[in-house]
Amino acid sequence: MMMGDTMGTFGSSMASLFFFWATFQQIFPEHLKIAIKEFLLSTIQQLSFVQRFSDRVINFFSPYVVISFPEYEEYRFNHAFAAIDTYLGAKAIDKAHKIRASQVKESKGLVLKRDEAKVRDVYEGVNVWWEIVTATGGDRTHKLTFHRRGLEIVTGSYIKYVMEEGKSIEAKNKKMKLFTNNPSLNWDTSKKSLWRHIDFEHPASFKTLAMDPVKKGDILNDLEAFRNGKEYYKKIGKAWKRGYLLHGPPGTGKSTMIAAMANHLNYNIYDLELTAIQNNSELRKLLTATSSRSIIVIEDIDCSVDLTGKRRKRDGDLSVKKDGEQGKEDQNQSKVTLSGLLNFIDGIWSACGQERIIIFTTNHIEKLDPALIRRGRMDMHIELSYCGFEAFKVLAKNYLDVDSHPLFGEIESLLKETKIAPADVAEKLMAKNHKVDVDGSLKDLVESLEKRKKQQRDHGDDHKKKLSGKKLRIFRELF
Numbered sequence: 072m073m074m075g076d077t078m079g080t081f082g083s084s085m086a087s088l089f090f091f092w093a094t095f096q097q098i099f100p101e102h103l104k105i106a107i108k109e110f111l112l113s114t115i116q117q118l119s120f121v122q123r124f125s126d127r128v129i130n131f132f133s134p135y136v137v138i139s140f141p142e143y144e145e146y147r148f149n150h151a152f153a154a155i156d157t158y159l160g161a162k163a164i165d166k167a168h169k170i171r172a173s174q175v176k177e178s179k180g181l182v183l184k185r186d187e188a189k190v191r192d193v194y195e196g197v198n199v200w201w202e203i204v205t206a207t208g209g210d211r212t213h214k215l216t217f218h219r220r221g222l223e224i225v226t227g228s229y230i231k232y233v234m235e236e237g238k239s240i241e242a243k244n245k246k247m248k249l250f251t252n253n254p255s256l257n258w259d260t261s262k263k264s265l266w267r268h269i270d271f272e273h274p275a276s277f278k279t280l281a282m283d284p285v286k287k288g289d290i291l292n293d294l295e296a297f298r299n300g301k302e303y304y305k306k307i308g309k310a311w312k313r314g315y316l317l318h319g320p321p322g323t324g325k326s327t328m329i330a331a332m333a334n335h336l337n338y339n340i341y342d343l344e345l346t347a348i349q350n351n352s353e354l355r356k357l358l359t360a361t362s363s364r365s366i367i368v369i370e371d372i373d374c375s376v377d378l379t380g381k382r383r384k385r386d387g388d389l390s391v392k393k394d395g396e397q398g399k400e401d402q403n404q405s406k407v408t409l410s411g412l413l414n415f416i417d418g419i420w421s422a423c424g425q426e427r428i429i430i431f432t433t434n435h436i437e438k439l440d441p442a443l444i445r446r447g448r449m450d451m452h453i454e455l456s457y458c459g460f461e462a463f464k465v466l467a468k469n470y471l472d473v474d475s476h477p478l479f480g481e482i483e484s485l486l487k488e489t490k491i492a493p494a495d496v497a498e499k500l501m502a503k504n505h506k507v508d509v510d511g512s513l514k515d516l517v518e519s520l521e522k523r524k525k526q527q528r529d530h531g532d533d534h535k536k537k538l539s540g541k542k543l544r545i546f547r548e549l550f
């Protein structure tokens with residue numbers, strides 16, 4: 072067709088359209104036009120009503136239930152959303168096709184997350200489908216779809232299970248921290264000024280801890296029972312806390328065990344230095360500023376606070392001061408007292424605290440006031456003692472990577488007769504100049520044990536001689 076023909080056809084079509092519009096304007100009066108408009112609008116409304124009604128009918132007959140977990144609710148972040156996100160992210164990584172890796176500031180290493188919009192899960196035989204939906208505004212929502220049959224299981228326990236799993240994965244991925252209290256003089260109005268922290272990266276583990284394996288097993292079981300004891304503690308109406316008293320000579324592994332416990336449970340450590348605080352109210356402030364899932368440690372409790380005085384009942388309170396020291400005590404408000412510590416452990420902490428462990432360590436259990444260490448306050452007394460053969464075998468494995476050696480027999484019998492701390496054994500087994508020398512290290516240890524055995528025997532003889540001399544003197548004085 073020629074260009075001119077095309078233009079002609081277009082022109083005549085436009086002319087017909089104008090003609091039609093002008094006729095419409097003339098024929099239909101204004102009110103009729105409004106009526107047509109209203110008719111069209113109501114038809115559209117009816118159609119959307121039909122749509123809504125049909126949705127309802129479908130929902131009514133549909134065997135599926137959908138629960139939504141929006142990221143924000145009334146402008147506040149919904150923590151359930153975060154827990155679900157973590158749970159789904161970590162779920163069945165091995166089966167996922169898309170994985171997202173990231174390193175978040177607070178996390179230990181690379182966090183691998185399943186990166187799929189839809190995830191299927193099965194819980195107690197119920198199939199559920201999770202889907203993440205993003206609205207046009209960018210708000211995200213986790214949608215959980217399942218068959219009505221599973222309603223009781225899903226609402227009764229599955230959602231709770233997802234929340235708990237999510238939170239525990241979050242906690243596991245978090246870097247542990249070691250907190251130390253700032254001297255109270257440096258505190259300002261912010262809670263953050265009470266404790267300073269560093270990342271906690273101690274390599275200690277129960278596997279490398281040298282001690283009697285039965286005792287080790289008991290402690291591990293106790294920790295596990297505590298960690299999983301939320302419902303139990305609630306049932307018996309007690310605060311979810313546990314106290315351990317670690318006692319034993321220097322270098323027997325008390326501090327190492329605390330690190331191993333923190334690593335095992337993934338808890339933060341609060342190392343409470345009592346000498347840096349002035350009084351009981353500061354102590355209370357510090358302890359209430361600690362977080363859940365943490366271990367609060369007071370090392371060398373016998374040296375940190377004057378606990379040696381006899382307790383005396385005063386105004387229903389426990390006092391550590393000896394009789395006659397009342398005036399001094401009133402003046403001396405700058406003391407952290409046994410009563411402050413005990414009150415906190417028993418009272419305030421029980422009311423506000425959750426999932427906390429408190430550990431006291433001492434080299435001199437005999438110096439401690441019985442009130443501090445009675446059962447219930449300190450639930451478990453753990454003695455770390457001199458190195459036995461079983462503990463030695465763990466150290467030999469750690470340091471030399473050997474399970475047996477011709478010198479083991481001799482070492483076993485020497486250890487029975489000699490008091491040596493695991494720290495001293497470890498020192499002998501440690502590689503010199505980064506070279507592991509099994510024979511040399513074990514020979515070194517045997518020599519050191521023989522020397523100690525002799526010293527300890529001589530010291531024992533001296534002690535016996537002194538005693539018998541004293542007895543003789545008393546005998547002479549008497550007769």
Ligand SMILES: Nc1ncnc2c1ncn2[C@@H]1O[C@H](COP(=O)(O)OP(=O)(O)OP(=O)(O)O)[C@@H](O)[C@H]1O
Pocket residue numbers: 279280281282319320321322323324325326327328434455462492493494495497
């Ligand atoms: N039972 C043990 N198992 C493994 N290593 C140990 C053990 N005991 C001591 N060690 C080693 O000795 C070093 C000192 O031990 P640790 O600091 O735990 O002793 P401690 O009982 O806390 O002593 P102190 O009473 O002086 O505080 C540790 O770094 C560790 O290498």
Ligand SMILES: [Mg+2]
Pocket residue numbers: 325326327370
């Ligand atoms: Mg120590």
